[in-house]
Amino acid sequence: MNEELESLAVRLREFARERDWERFHTPKNLAMALAGEAGELVAEFQWLTAEESASPDADTLARIRAELGDVTLYLVRLADVLGVDLVAAATDKLADNERRYDATGYRGSARKAPPSA
Amino acid sequence: MNEELESLAVRLREFARERDWERFHTPKNLAMALAGEAGELVAEFQWLTAEESASPDADTLARIRAELGDVTLYLVRLADVLGVDLVAAATDKLADNERRYDATGYRGSARKAPPSA
Amino acid sequence: MNEELESLAVRLREFARERDWERFHTPKNLAMALAGEAGELVAEFQWLTAEESASPDADTLARIRAELGDVTLYLVRLADVLGVDLVAAATDKLADNERRYDATGYRGSARKAPPSA
Amino acid sequence: MNEELESLAVRLREFARERDWERFHTPKNLAMALAGEAGELVAEFQWLTAEESASPDADTLARIRAELGDVTLYLVRLADVLGVDLVAAATDKLADNERRYDATGYRGSARKAPPSA
Numbered sequence: 001m002n003e004e005l006e007s008l009a010v011r012l013r014e015f016a017r018e019r020d021w022e023r024f025h026t027p028k029n030l031a032m033a034l035a036g037e038a039g040e041l042v043a044e045f046q047w048l049t050a051e052e053s054a055s056p057d058a059d060t061l062a063r064i065r066a067e068l069g070d071v072t073l074y075l076v077r078l079a080d081v082l083g084v085d086l087v088a089a090a091t092d093k094l095a096d097n098e099r100r101y102d103a104t105g106y107r108g109s110a111r112k113a114p115p116s117a
Numbered sequence: 118m119n120e121e122l123e124s125l126a127v128r129l130r131e132f133a134r135e136r137d138w139e140r141f142h143t144p145k146n147l148a149m150a151l152a153g154e155a156g157e158l159v160a161e162f163q164w165l166t167a168e169e170s171a172s173p174d175a176d177t178l179a180r181i182r183a184e185l186g187d188v189t190l191y192l193v194r195l196a197d198v199l200g201v202d203l204v205a206a207a208t209d210k211l212a213d214n215e216r217r218y219d220a221t222g223y224r225g226s227a228r229k230a231p232p233s234a
Numbered sequence: 235m236n237e238e239l240e241s242l243a244v245r246l247r248e249f250a251r252e253r254d255w256e257r258f259h260t261p262k263n264l265a266m267a268l269a270g271e272a273g274e275l276v277a278e279f280q281w282l283t284a285e286e287s288a289s290p291d292a293d294t295l296a297r298i299r300a301e302l303g304d305v306t307l308y309l310v311r312l313a314d315v316l317g318v319d320l321v322a323a324a325t326d327k328l329a330d331n332e333r334r335y336d337a338t339g340y341r342g343s344a345r346k347a348p349p350s351a
Numbered sequence: 352m353n354e355e356l357e358s359l360a361v362r363l364r365e366f367a368r369e370r371d372w373e374r375f376h377t378p379k380n381l382a383m384a385l386a387g388e389a390g391e392l393v394a395e396f397q398w399l400t401a402e403e404s405a406s407p408d409a410d411t412l413a414r415i416r417a418e419l420g421d422v423t424l425y426l427v428r429l430a431d432v433l434g435v436d437l438v439a440a441a442t443d444k445l446a447d448n449e450r451r452y453d454a455t456g457y458r459g460s461a462r463k464a465p466p467s468a
Binding site: 154 | 258263266267269270271272273274276277279280281
């Protein structure tokens with residue numbers, strides 16, 4: 001884990017320990033909390049057009065930033081509890097995607113949209 | 118943004134540019150993709166007990182790690198497109214939470230569970 | 235619960251009982267499964283424009299229909315396990331919304347978008 | 352669509368029309384709204400044990416019922432906009448599942464948990 005994410009993980013460990021909330025922080029519960037926050041994030045965008053979503057007004061951006069913060073906190077906490085290095089997991093997945101969707105084959109013309117899964 | 122997350126963001130920018138996928142990567146669409154991946158992550162835990170979720174077998178952990186990677190990729194890409202620093206957003210939110218749920222008042226006895234929002 | 239939803243609920247009870255899956259069908263687990271299916275549903279739309287989403291091609295519509303079916307199954311099963319009448323719950327919520335967002339005040343001009351929550 | 356769901360769909364059509372919100376109700380946006388509500392629903396269960404989730408106190412049950420209502424409203428509205436019959440879609444999917452997970456093979460012993468997808 002890189003330094004700043006590791007430092008966040010350490011503060012979250014402390015936060016849970018001081019409140020006696022460690023027993024609530026099972027991976028199952030944290031995954032649910034993450035899904036809940038992802039739901040709040042997507043809800044911020046639900047009535048915006050594509051264009052509006054690309055240049056949200058200051059209030060909307062502040063709410064989106066707060067939701068991004070919440071998602072990050074639960075993601076870092078969940079990865080920490082499971083002993084997973086998030087940056088390594090993401091880097092591996094990106095390398096998979098680079099192989100799977102080679103730039104030439106997926107560029108332009110025929111298949112224009114990225115796959116969903 | 119810290120160095121490793123920034124480096125991921127740069128690779129994701131390149132990945133989208135090379136495939137001509139930038140027009141798909143609106144914040145609205147990326148928030149949907151993030152919610153979809155959070156759904157796949159939570160699905161990995163849905164039939165596990167709390168205990169099982171804390172010590173998943175090797176195959177399950179590999180699938181969970183891959184989903185954590187996917188969530189991280191879309192989170193980093195969404196934050197990059199919006200110009201949000203994820204670590205700063207998370208740190209601000211954690212500071213809010215530390216104030217809001219003071220360790221003494223929320224510890225032990227009466228109110229035992231963390232709040233949902 | 236109305237007749238057809240009740241009949242679905244009964245078949246789902248039987249389905250779980252015959253497979254000895256009742257112990258997996260706690261409300262907590264079923265809510266996770268529903269969130270997972272809602273994630274798959276939203277993923278079907280993530281790269282579509284608003285216009286494309288309104289007239290999906292036959293293959294896409296078939297996949298969307300299957301996801302709508304999955305969401306409905308878990309929603310009906312969850313409500314059944316909790317003893318909640320879905321149509322009554324939805325009708326009550328709609329009545330709340332009709333009061334909260336009165337047609338005259340929310341129509342046209344100034345506040346054009348529906349609220350997110 | 353059965354009678355009561357059809358009647359809900361008609362009221363929702365009217366609700367959107369009276370507020371001039373039809374242009375917000377694209378399938379894409381409605382799928383996002385549904386995912387957002389599914390996130391709120393899963394959040395209600397996130398810190399509960401399996402046992403607690405099966406017998407929620409009155410306040411929790413009232414909040415869960417309201418979230419189930421919200422999910423149902425967006426599900427019915429989305430299906431209506433797409434011309435999908437929810438009960439038929441769910442019935443088809445259940446028939447698939449009955450074939451796929453035959454009661455004898457999946458009962459008891461070896462493979463005890465239902466599959467995730």
